[in-house]
Amino acid sequence: xxxxxxxQTPVLKTxxxxxxxxxxxxxxxxxxxxxxxxxVVLEQRSRDHVLARIRAGVLEWGSVELxxxxxxxxxxxxxxxVHNGTRVAWQGEHTMLIDSKKxxxxxxxxxxxxxxxxxxxxxxxxxxxxxxxxxxxxQLHELTGASHVTFVQxxxxxxxxxxxxxxxxGFHGVSRQAIPxxxxxxxxxxxxxxxLGVLSETPPLPDLWYVQHERGFxxxxxxxxxxxxxxxxxxxTDRVEDWSDERFWNELIARFPPxxxxxxxxxxxxxxxxxxxxxxVTEPMRYGAxxxxxxxxxxxxxxxxxxxxxxxxxxxxxxxxxxQHYQQGSDTLLDRYSEVALDRVxxxxxxxxxxxxxxxxxxxxxxxxxxxQAAELNSILASxxxxxxxxxxxxxxxxxxxx
Numbered sequence: 181x182x183x184x185x186x187x188q189t190p191v192l193k194t195x196x197x198x199x200x201x202x203x204x205x206x207x208x209x210x211x212x213x214x215x216x217x218x219x220v221v222l223e224q225r226s227r228d229h230v231l232a233r234i235r236a237g238v239l240e241w242g243s244v245e246l247x248x249x250x251x252x253x254x255x256x257x258x259x260x261x262v263h264n265g266t267r268v269a270w271q272g273e274h275t276m277l278i279d280s281k282k283x284x285x286x287x288x289x290x291x292x293x294x295x296x297x298x299x300x301x302x303x304x305x306x307x308x309x310x311x312x313x314x315x316x317x318x319q320l321h322e323l324t325g326a327s328h329v330t331f332v333q334x335x336x337x338x339x340x341x342x343x344x345x346x347x348x349x350g351f352h353g354v355s356r357q358a359i360p361x362x363x364x365x366x367x368x369x370x371x372x373x374x375x376l377g378v379l380s381e382t383p384p385l386p387d388l389w390y391v392q393h394e395r396g397f398x399x400x401x402x403x404x405x406x407x408x409x410x411x412x413x414x415x416x417t418d419r420v421e422d423w424s425d426e427r428f429w430n431e432l433i434a435r436f437p438p439x440x441x442x443x444x445x446x447x448x449x450x451x452x453x454x455x456x457x458x459x460x461v462t463e464p465m466r467y468g469a470x471x472x473x474x475x476x477x478x479x480x481x482x483x484x485x486x487x488x489x490x491x492x493x494x495x496x497x498x499x500x501x502x503x504q505h506y507q508q509g510s511d512t513l514l515d516r517y518s519e520v521a522l523d524r525v526x527x528x529x530x531x532x533x534x535x536x537x538x539x540x541x542x543x544x545x546x547x548x549x550x551x552x553q554a555a556e557l558n559s560i561l562a563s564x565x566x567x568x569x570x571x572x573x574x575x576x577x578x579x580x581x582x583x
Contacts, residue, residue: 190338194220197329197342200349204474204491206300210250211499213309221311235293238485240576241286243492252299260291269437270392276561283571292403320358323468350475359467371457376414379451384408392539398435457481465518478525480532493579497521531573
């Protein structure tokens with residue numbers, strides 16, 4: 181990053197401006213820096229705030245390999261928990277293993293997103309790539325011309341000139357909003373319920389569990405040997421204050437088959453929140469010098485644990501395109517970025533929507549609908565072809581040109 185003072189406003193220069201210091205922005209920064217491509221990360225929140233955010237914790241094997249390739253896999257490999265499948269329960273008695281290892285040869289890793297972010301911050305700090313926190317009034321300019329970003333830090337207005345901008349600033353960020361409405365098309369589905377999540381310092385169940393129950397969906401996940409993450413479907417109108425620890429644990433255990441529920445170890449919650457569910461895609465994912473990554477371009481309901489993994493595949497596509505541009509002088513991959521990324525996005529959106537529809541209770545559902553949900557699960561259990569299909573979807577769609 182270079183700095184000039186031709187005007188009263190300090191002018192910084194870089195090759196790639198990255199908006200957003202979450203895991204996708206930091207991974208892109210790290211990968212670009214390792215290729216010798218200058219970049220600057222702008223993050224609205226403080227570093228402590230970013231690192232404290234509780235998010236997903238299941239990594240597809242492609243994501244595991246990409247993090248290793250970036251040089252941040254050591255703690256993940258040491259502390260993460262490798263799983264060969266995920267278990268599903270329904271009607272209080274039936275269970276099934278989504279055996280991704282058997283049908284696809286791929287495992288996945290239970291490793292919290294907060295840990296991924298910590299690892300990325302440590303790596304980026306070590307190579308001293310600029311990460312500017314607590315910036316405000318971020319605005320993107322001249323996306324089809326002399327692209328630059330303006331922002332305020334410590335009360336000082338600044339300008340960052342750049343060749344490209346990576347919008348990694350999430351669903352509510354400024355990047356997507358910078359694309360003219362005339363060229364943008366949005367697709368959205370909002371679900372009529374939320375997930376109440378609890379983090380507790382208790383030993384998790386040995387397996388990940390998805391539970392379909394007439395009272396609503398439930399999920400058992402894990403972060404480490406002494407850190408568990410559990411969820412129950414709840415009305416979107418509920419507040420966290422409505423759910424005492426006792427009420428949560430009682431409801432969670434009631435939705436599990438008795439032999440599984442009895443193995444859940446309860447304890448005081450250390451974090452509790454309600455997350456709304458939505459499916460969202462914006463097209464295109466590129467406008468001029470701006471490329472959208474992750475939640476800035478798409479949201480999936482958390483059923484299936486695809487959000488972070490989808491963001492990391494975006495990062496991979498953008499990283500390889502920018503590397504080709506600077507090292508080979510070709511824009512072939514950058515020109516295909518939106519097309520290639522959206523192909524994987526829509527396949528993943530469809531799977532996450534399908535899983536959500538299959539495992540949750542919707543307000544408008546009839547007894548007929550509940551029985552057909554159970555029948556669909558029973559039909560998958562009875563068919564190895566269906567189990568293989570489900571495992572392929574759950575393991576994650578191929579990433580073009582991976583290697």
